[in-house]
């Protein structure tokens with residue numbers, strides 16, 4: 127396919143056309159936090175960002191959402207499902223977060239029963255990814271298998287070459303998004319393509335300096351859980367769940383009811399396997415009573431159970447979980463263990 | 470798109486006391502046609518809604534041949550179950566499901582079926598028992614080993630009398646602590662299995678009970694000569710979604726709500742799970 131480019135000055139035209147067709151979510155700063163939020167008319171996305179503080183998953187799997195509502199009526203209970211899905215464009219997502227959608231996509235679709243709230247939103251969403259100009263500190267995407275210059279799951283990929291973006295269209299959906307504003311795009315010249323390739327090569331070279339060894343993830347995870355370092359790690363964990371809430375692949379949730387006069391809503395909200403009460407059963411039995419069992423679950427789900435069930439690693443190397451308040455850096459710890467050759 | 474989170478409205482038809490803090494609820498879907506697609510299999514569970522309080526998973530006590538009424542037997546332990554225990558016939562609740570894989574009864578045909586239940590694990594065991602008894606010619610034999618805390622804690626006491634009288638299955642009941650009125654076996658369920666010489670010959674066992682019971686029953690069965698693939702257990706876990714999405718019941722690469730709750734012990738061994 128012919129490679130396109132779009133001048134940065136024409137971006138507002140494209141965004142305007144997209145917004146006329148769909149809800150456009152892009153990185154913005156809200157109260158000092160960068161996150162993906164819906165652009166209102168006149169809103170400018172903030173595209174010179176490192177990565178958003180909160181992960182992209184929020185757009186398709188919100189922190190809280192209403193699943194069903196009920197009303198008590200003279201004819202009895204009326205229960206209704208809620209569907210807020212709508213045509214959506216995600217604009218400017220980083221390759222790691224886009225790759226994170228792949229894990230969620232499989233988690234919410236596979237196993238015989240689909241999650242309709244995820245599926246309806248995801249199927250109506252076009253993803254326009256923006257290659258990082260420079261590595262975000264702490265990011266190790268390539269070590270976690272992320273294609274940093276053309277991520278899987280993106281419909282369009284933009285690479286910054288200064289005054290313009292080189293545009294890779296990866297799907298029919300992506301083509302449709304580009305066609306909406308075809309006059310904003312021009313054919314990319316040979317030198318533009320070279321500039322884009324060089325930007326990618328520079329990025330990868332810089333990222334290589336942040337690489338960590340996550341080869342043989344399952345054996346590595348098991349070796350880590352047997353290593354002396356492990357004791358130091360789980361003993362520090364506060365079970366706060368920050369690592370899960372910020373992670374672009376974590377999908378644990380809780381479901382609870384909120385009543386108001388004569389009716390109510392059933393809400394789901396993020397939960398975390400780090401929580402002390404997450405697996406506490408009626409009667410007091412708890413399958414994961416201490417931070418040791420809970421953090422074991424986190425390590426194993428990301429590096430063994432998830433890959434075994436879904437076929438992809440549960441970590442995309444965004445580095446957000448390094449914001450742990452007690453400086454637990456699981457991936458760095460994992461990269462340090464010696465993985466013995468299987469005998 | 471079919472929404473697995475959307476409950477069907479059901480109406481409480483009947484409530485019976487089954488022992489201290491335990492009640493059985495018979496539910497009928499308000500829209501009677503729901504039953505045809507619902508049809509729970511023995512060993513499956515449902516997510517029950519008490520609107521305003523939330524949802525909780527409960528094992529289905531109804532047998533495969535008993536159509537129209539969904540029976541749940543529910544111990545009052547917390548908020549939702551307390552609310553439920555205060556409800557009356559005619560009140561409406563929500564039901565979604567049925568979820569989980571259920572007991573492998575088909576594969577047990579032609580064999581000596583040994584059902585082992587304890588405490589609040591009885592509803593799915595009842596379901597398996599009455600379903601098997603309804604087709605008793607298809608099994609070599611059917612037996613039940615049931616352990617309750619005390620005589621007053623025996624669930625389905627009236628039915629147990631009928632089962633004993635019917636001769637369709639061999640019914641063995643024990644209580645942890647007896648009283649003056651109790652003529653039967655006293656001791657935990659493992660002693661009952663040993664005293665009755667439960668035999669592995671052409672047999673399959675299916676066990677449901679609290680984790681502590683399963684923990685002790687498995688080594689007892691092993692000691693009696695049962696191989697790991699003759700030991701089928703139904704596991705419990707805290708659950709929310711019931712469909713393998715919320716993550717709560719994750720066990721290795723599987724989900725208890727979706728791939729279980731019924732597992733064979735040899736499969737659990739290959740997963741490295743200790744019970």
Ligand SMILES: Cc1cc2nc3c(=O)[nH]c(=O)nc-3n(C[C@H](O)[C@H](O)[C@H](O)COP(=O)(O)OP(=O)(O)OC[C@H]3O[C@@H](n4cnc5c(N)ncnc54)[C@H](O)[C@@H]3O)c2cc1C
Pocket residue numbers: 403406407408409410411514524525526527528529541542543544545546547548549550551589592593704705706707708730
């Ligand atoms: C597959 C399956 C089948 C089941 N079948 C049956 C059945 O047939 N019959 C039956 O009676 N039960 C059954 N159960 C158990 C049943 O689901 C629970 O008893 C029920 O969920 C309790 O709900 P509740 O709201 O009344 O209790 P909750 O109010 O949730 O609380 C009960 C207990 O949970 C713990 N807990 C909850 N929240 C907190 C918190 N915030 N902090 C600390 N601890 C907390 C406490 O230990 C508390 O005592 C089954 C469970 C599963 C998974």
Ligand code: SF4
Pocket residue numbers: 362363364365366367368369370400449450451452453454
């Ligand atoms: S952020 Fe750190 S302290 Fe909090 S749950 Fe995760 S590992 Fe534990």
Ligand code: SF4
Pocket residue numbers: 369372373374375428440441442443444445446447448457
């Ligand atoms: S585990 Fe940490 S580094 Fe990996 S994707 Fe999740 S938040 Fe990012």
Ligand code: FES
Pocket residue numbers: 707708709710711712713714715716717718719724725726727
């Ligand atoms: S109950 Fe949600 S994954 Fe099993």
